[in-house]
Structures are given as C-alpha cells and as structure tokens.
Amino acid sequence: MKLLAIETATPASSVAIGEDDRLLGMSVNVDRRGHVGFLMPAIDFVMSRVGWQPRDIDIVAVDVGPGPYTGLRAGIATAQAFAAAIGAPMVTMSSLTVIALRAATGRRRIWPVVDMRRGQFAVAPFQPLPGGVAPDGAPEVVNPYDFKALLESEGQDALVVGDWHVMPEEARRGLHRVRWGRPRYPSAETMLEIASMRANKGNLTDADDVRPMYMREPDVDINWTAFRSEGAWPE
Amino acid sequence: MSGPLVLGIETSCDETGVAVLEGMSVRSSVLASQVEMHERFGGVVPEVAARAHVEAIRPLAHQALTNAGIHPDQLDAVAVTRGPGLVGALMVGFAFGKSLAYSLGVPVFGIDHMEGHLMAPRLSFDEYEPPAVVILASGGHSQIVHVKGWGDYEVLGGTIDDAAGEAFDKLARFMGLGYPGGPAIDRDSTEGDPTAVDFPRALKDRPFDFSFSGLKTSVVTYLEKAKDEGTLPERADVSASIQEAIVDVLVEKTFNAVEATGVERVGGGGGVLANRRLRERFAEEADRRGVGLFIPETSLCTDNGAMIAGVAVDRLNAGHEGDDLRGDVDPGLRLGA
Numbered sequence: 001m002k003l004l005a006i007e008t009a010t011p012a013s014s015v016a017i018g019e020d021d022r023l024l025g026m027s028v029n030v031d032r033r034g035h036v037g038f039l040m041p042a043i044d045f046v047m048s049r050v051g052w053q054p055r056d057i058d059i060v061a062v063d064v065g066p067g068p069y070t071g072l073r074a075g076i077a078t079a080q081a082f083a084a085a086i087g088a089p090m091v092t093m094s095s096l097t098v099i100a101l102r103a104a105t106g107r108r109r110i111w112p113v114v115d116m117r118r119g120q121f122a123v124a125p126f127q128p129l130p131g132g133v134a135p136d137g138a139p140e141v142v143n144p145y146d147f148k149a150l151l152e153s154e155g156q157d158a159l160v161v162g163d164w165h166v167m168p169e170e171a172r173r174g175l176h177r178v179r180w181g182r183p184r185y186p187s188a189e190t191m192l193e194i195a196s197m198r199a200n201k202g203n204l205t206d207a208d209d210v211r212p213m214y215m216r217e218p219d220v221d222i223n224w225t226a227f228r229s230e231g232a233w234p235e
Numbered sequence: 236m237s238g239p240l241v242l243g244i245e246t247s248c249d250e251t252g253v254a255v256l257e258g259m260s261v262r263s264s265v266l267a268s269q270v271e272m273h274e275r276f277g278g279v280v281p282e283v284a285a286r287a288h289v290e291a292i293r294p295l296a297h298q299a300l301t302n303a304g305i306h307p308d309q310l311d312a313v314a315v316t317r318g319p320g321l322v323g324a325l326m327v328g329f330a331f332g333k334s335l336a337y338s339l340g341v342p343v344f345g346i347d348h349m350e351g352h353l354m355a356p357r358l359s360f361d362e363y364e365p366p367a368v369v370i371l372a373s374g375g376h377s378q379i380v381h382v383k384g385w386g387d388y389e390v391l392g393g394t395i396d397d398a399a400g401e402a403f404d405k406l407a408r409f410m411g412l413g414y415p416g417g418p419a420i421d422r423d424s425t426e427g428d429p430t431a432v433d434f435p436r437a438l439k440d441r442p443f444d445f446s447f448s449g450l451k452t453s454v455v456t457y458l459e460k461a462k463d464e465g466t467l468p469e470r471a472d473v474s475a476s477i478q479e480a481i482v483d484v485l486v487e488k489t490f491n492a493v494e495a496t497g498v499e500r501v502g503g504g505g506g507v508l509a510n511r512r513l514r515e516r517f518a519e520e521a522d523r524r525g526v527g528l529f530i531p532e533t534s535l536c537t538d539n540g541a542m543i544a545g546v547a548v549d550r551l552n553a554g555h556e557g558d559d560l561r562g563d564v565d566p567g568l569r570l571g572a
Contacts, residue, residue: 036326037563040333044560054338069282070323073289077330080293085307085338208293218282 001199002052003059004043004082005191008035008075009067009095010114010163015042016188017050017057021196023189024050030185035074043082054086059204061091061195063098063186065213066122066139067114072212080207089204091195094213096162098186098194100126100133103161108179109136109154113162119143121167122215123150141215144171151178239311239551242299242335243544244292246328247320247348248375249279251291254540255303255310256548259357263302264534264541267291270415277408279374285323292331299540310341312557314547317345318568319375325564333560342557344547349570351542352504353382358545359531366498367529370489373505373538374400374415377485379443379492380570382502385549388571391492392443399481399507402447406454406477410470420474421510427475429512431468432457434480442491445484450477482513486520493526503530506537 005016013035016026025046029038047054062079065072083090099112103126110126110133124139142150144167151158158178165184172180198204238258245252249272254264269287273279300307315332318325329345336343352371356363367382368391377400378393397405400417407416412423435453437446454477461467485507493501501521507513508530521528535542550557 034563036330036333037561039330040337040560043334044337054340069285070326073285073323074326074330077289077292077327078334081296081331081334082338084293084296085335208297212286212289214286218280218286220276220280220283 001058001196002056003061003192003195003199004057005061005188005195006039006075006079007063007098007186007188007191008039008071009063009065010185012185012187013038013071013075014188015039015046016192017046017052018192018196021193023192026189028187035071039074039078054082057082057086057088059091059195059199060088061093061191062210063095063191064092064210065095066116066141066215067095068117069212069214076210076212080210083207090207090210091198091203092205092210093191093194093198094139095186096122096124096139097126097133097135098190099162099183101190101194102183102187103128103133103159103181105159108157108159111151111158111160113147113160113164115163115166116141116216121147121163123147139215144168147171148175151175239548240305240309241312241314241544241547241551242296242310243540243542243547244296244313244315244328244332245348245351245538245540245543246288246292246324247316247318248324248538249273249284250538251288251295251328252538252540252543253292253295253299254544255299255305256358256541256544259545259548261358261541262305263299264539265295265298265302266539267295274414277414278404279321281321281323284321285327288324288327292327296331296335307339310339312336312342312344312547312551313339314344314346314544316348316351316543317562318348318565320348320566322564322566325566329564333562337560344550344555345558345562346543346546347568347570348543349376349378350388350546353380353388353502354545354549355504355535355542356502356529356531358535358541360529362527363500363502363529366496367500367502368489368492368496368498369502369504370485370508371503371505372399372485372507374398374404376505377445378570379489381492381496381498385553390571392441392488393445395438395444395446396448397451399447399485400505402451402481403507405451409455410473412474417507417510420478421512423471423474424478424512425471427469427471427473429475429479431472432476434476436480436484442495443488445488447481450480478510478512482510482516485513486516490520490524493524498526500527500529504536504542508536509533
C-alpha cells in the first residue's frame with residue numbers, strides 16, 4: 001500500500017510518502033505562510049526521488065487540524081484534489097493525535113497543544129499505551145492561563161508537547177507535576193504510521209467528506225456603522 | 236468549435252466557480268454562491284468565505300466535469316485564480332487547482348482574476364478583440380482598462396476610494412435594502428424617478444477616474460435632512476437617483492476612454508455590469524457613437540470559473556506551457572503592474 005501524507009496544521013508543513021508504515025521520502029518546511037508554495041514542489045520532489053507517478057498512490061492522508069485555518073485548508077484542498085484526480089480514498093486525522101503519538105513517556109498523561117493564534121491553543125489529553133496513545137478526553141480551545149488551571153486541577157503527572165513555547169512563561173511556571181517536551185510540531189512521517197493503521201482497519205474517508213476541524217466560530221470583522229435611517233420608510 | 240479542454244477555478248471572493256471550456260466555448264460552468272451566508276453581515280466575511288470554498292470546491296469540480304461530459308484525464312490544463320482577492324479564499328482554489336493539475340499530469344495556469352473579467356466577453360462574442368476599452372466594476376474593483384492586445388493592458392483609471400459595487404452595498408445597507416446592494420437598488424429603482432434627487436457626480440476634472448465616497452456622504456446627509464424636515468421622497472425615487480448617479484459616472488468615464496484611445500470596441504465585466512440600467516445606458520451610448528458593445532450575459536459578468544479558464548485557453552493558444560509548481564497566491568495582484 002503506497003501512501004502520501006500531507007501535513008499543514010502548524011507552521012511546519014511536511015509531506016511524506018511511504019510503503020505501508022515505512023517512510024520512503026519526506027520534505028519539511030517551517031514557514032507560517034508558505035504552505036501553498038511549498039506543497040506541490042515538495043510532493044513532486046519526494047515522488048520523483050522514488051520514481052512514483054501520482055497514480056501509484058493508494059491512500060492520501062491529511063491532517064484536518066486543529067490548526068491555523070489558512071494553512072489547514074491549503075493542505076486539505078491539495079489532498080482532496082490529489083485523491084479525487086486519481087480516485088484514491090483518504091484517511092484523515094487530528095494534529096493533536098499526530099503530535100501525541102511522538103511524545104516520549106510511558107506513564108504521564110500527554111497534552112499536545114497547537115497554537116491557534118490570538119493567544120489561544122487547541123489541547124486534548126491522551127493516555128500512553130504500549131506502542132501508541134489513546135484519546136482520553138475531547139479537544140478544546142483554551143488560553144494559556146485556563147490551560148494552567150486545567151493542568152493544576154488534574155493533579156496528575158503530565159507531559160505537555162507541541163507548541164507550548166509560544167505560551168507566556170508565567171502560564172507555565174509552578175506546575176510541579178508537568179514536564180514540557182517534544183515534539184513541537186506534527187510530522188507527515190508520523191501520519192504515515194497512523195494512516196496505514198487506519199487504512200488497514202478500513203477507516204477511510206471520501207474526499208467530499210473531508211472537513212477542517214475548526215473548533216472556533218469564524219471571525220466576523222465587518223463593522224460598518226449602523227443605519228441611522230433604518231425604518232425611515234414604512235414597509 | 237474545438238480547442239484545448241481547460242478546467243477553470245475561481246475562489247477569490249464569495250463565489251466558488253468551476254467551469255470547463257473547450258477552446259473559447261463553455262462546456263459547463265457551475266457556481267456555489269455564498270450570498271446568503273454573507274447577507275446577515277451586509278458584506279463578505281473572509282473566514283466565512285474561505286470555509287464555504289473548501290466545502291464546495293471538490294463537489295463542484297466533479298459537477299463541472301460531469302456536466303461537460305468529460306473525464307478528468309481528458310483535460311489539457313487547469314486554470315485557477317491567483318489574485319487579487321481574499322487570501323484565505325484564494326488559497327483554497329489555488330491549492331486545489333495546482334494539486335489537480337499535478338495529479339493529472341497537465342499544466343496549471345495561475346490567473347489574474349481581473350484579466351478573467353477582461354477575457355469573459357470572448358466567451359460570448361467572436362468579434363470581441365483588441366484594441367478595446369473595458370470597464371471592470373464589482374464589489375472589490377472599479378477600473379477602466381485599455382486592452383491593447385491579449386496580455387497587454389493599460390489601466391487608464393478607476394475609483395480613488397470605494398468600488399462601484401461597494402458603493403451600492405453600503406448605500407443599500409444604509410437604506411435598509413439588504414445585501415447585495417447592487418441587485419437590491421436595481422430592483423427598488425424599477426418604479427423610481429432617476430431625476431428625483433440630483434446627487435453629485437464627482438471628479439469632473441479627471442476623465443477616467445471616479446470616486447463614490449462623496450456620493451455616499453451626500454446620500455446620507457440628504458436623507459437625514461429630509462427625514463428631519465419630513466420631506467422624504469419615495470424610497471424608489473432615492474434608489475433610482477443613486478443608481479443614476481453611479482451609472483452616469485461609469486458610462487461617462489468609460490466613453491471618455493473610448494474617445495481618448497480611439498478604439499471601436501467597448502467591453503464590460505464584473506458584478507456591477509449586471510445592473511439593468513447600466514446595461515441599458517451602455518447600449519444607448521455605444522449605439523449613438525457607433526462602437527461595438529461587448530458586455531456578456533450576467534452569469535459571465537459576475538465571478539465564474541469560465542473566464543479564468545478563458546485566459547488559460549488564450550495562453551495555451553499562444554504557446555505558453557503553464558506555471559511553475561512553486562507558484563503562490565497574490566492577494567494584491569494588480570492588472571498591468
């Protein structure tokens with residue numbers, strides 16, 4: 001089974017190709033805004049290095065977030081078009097799962113965080129399992145101080161991974177049962193592992209049904225003056 | 236009719252458009268309009284637009300191909316808007332188009348949305364060709380362009396503040412007429428007297444430029460005063476007078492450019508060109524001056540995928556091979572710059 005994985009949920013976009021869960025090629029770029037310029041040349045590069053044509057791909061995997069929306073949508077649109085053009089099914093996954101899977105701990109509760117900008121972060125708890133992780137609660141969007149309070153109230157050993165570096169230091173201080181670790185960003189390499197597992201279980205998604213995981217209502221920034229003459233004419 | 240089969244994708248603002256052209260003839264053109272989503276805000280909300288595009292693009296591309304009766308493998312190229320427009324909205328179509336082209340092994344063309352509007356009349360009229368003067372007027376842009384050749388454009392003038400469509404939107408909103416403002420004022424004007432109120436026509440001394448912010452202020456001041464004094468006219472009369480002021484300016488400045496360049500063809504594109512009074516006045520003026528008028532049907536004036544594909548067809552016919560895969564969107568792209 002030949003897989004293509006596309007990751008654009010954070011400033012680190014990456015693409016990877018692999019045979020089952022074996023990585024054959026990968027390209028990474030860290031740039032908040034460069035997703036669209038990066039993706040296609042990167043896919044072309046890794047594919048041509050192993051001599052694959054687009055039609056050789058059996059499964060297209062994509063990270064559906066949470067993460068900043070513009071990059072997320074660029075990855076999803078790229079993956080959808082690719083899958084649709086060659087008639088391949090897709091596998092979707094959450095950025096939080098992709099980060100959590102690489103957290104190195106045998107017993108601590110894992111809290112991956114993704115920077116959603118404007119001082120907000122997507123977080124979710126995971127339990128370490130032998131050879132993997134299991135979600136242990138629903139993802140939510142919080143500010144760093146709410147997150148601190150959350151970790152304090154949990155009262156258990158935790159490992160925070162992901163983009164916690166962006167949180168103010170004050171929000172991270174004094175949490176004695178918390179360790180702050182890696183990875184910082186999700187990676188398309190990890191995605192291959194998850195995708196081949198899900199594909200083997202038949203956990204596939206049609207390209208039309210792939211949606212970003214937004215977790216926030218859209219910002220509405222139109223604010224024109226209210227109409228002072230409203231109601232001037234009787235209906 | 237024959238020629239290359241090109242899929243065109245447009246996602247620069249609030250319409251997801253996908254079309255298939257065979258040469259300059261439209262095989263299919265489908266649209267997912269977001270007007271209702273933006274209605275309650277009285278304008279296009281960028282994040283709402285981007286969310287709608289990503290949901291619509293895949294099914295719409297499928298529908299365009301199905302309606303055209305072709306398999307994706309038959310496509311010769313993919314064309315996609317790369318600017319100007321809302322960055323998040325552009326990104327969806329651009330990423331989709333590039334990936335689709337790559338996966339099918341065909342070239343991709345990143346297209347200037349405004350050039351798409353310049354090209355649109357070609358899809359309706361065989362006789363439309365350079366040199367021509369074209370008025371482009373929509374919610375985001377208002378420009379008068381001298382089309383010297385395909386790909387050779389000079390912007391002669393345009394709005395110095397609000398776009399024409401923006402003026403319609405804001406004034407319709409002020410009058411409680413709803414969104415989008417252009418069609419609302421057009422409808423409301425039907426029974427109105429365009430000479431009821433003499434709103435100002437700005438920038439008399441600049442032949443190809445226009446300004447709509449003065450009109451906006453003038454309408455607001457007029458209405459508030461009339462309301463206070465109890466001399467408020469029929470709403471339809473105010474609508475018709477506003478419309479006439481905008482139409483007057485667009486027609487006059489466009490034909491100033493026709494005169495100055497000596498061209499014998501006038502074209503038009505953009506959502507504002509769907510306005511019935513504007514089309515009527517353009518037709519009268521073109522007729523009076525004996526120049527050819529090339530304003531396509533409304534569905535080709537408003538945003539659509541066909542006009543984007545049209546530019547790529549022109550490029551293919553001229554021997555161009557498409558863009559580099561590294562290309563990115565350019566929200567601030569400017570025609571002729």
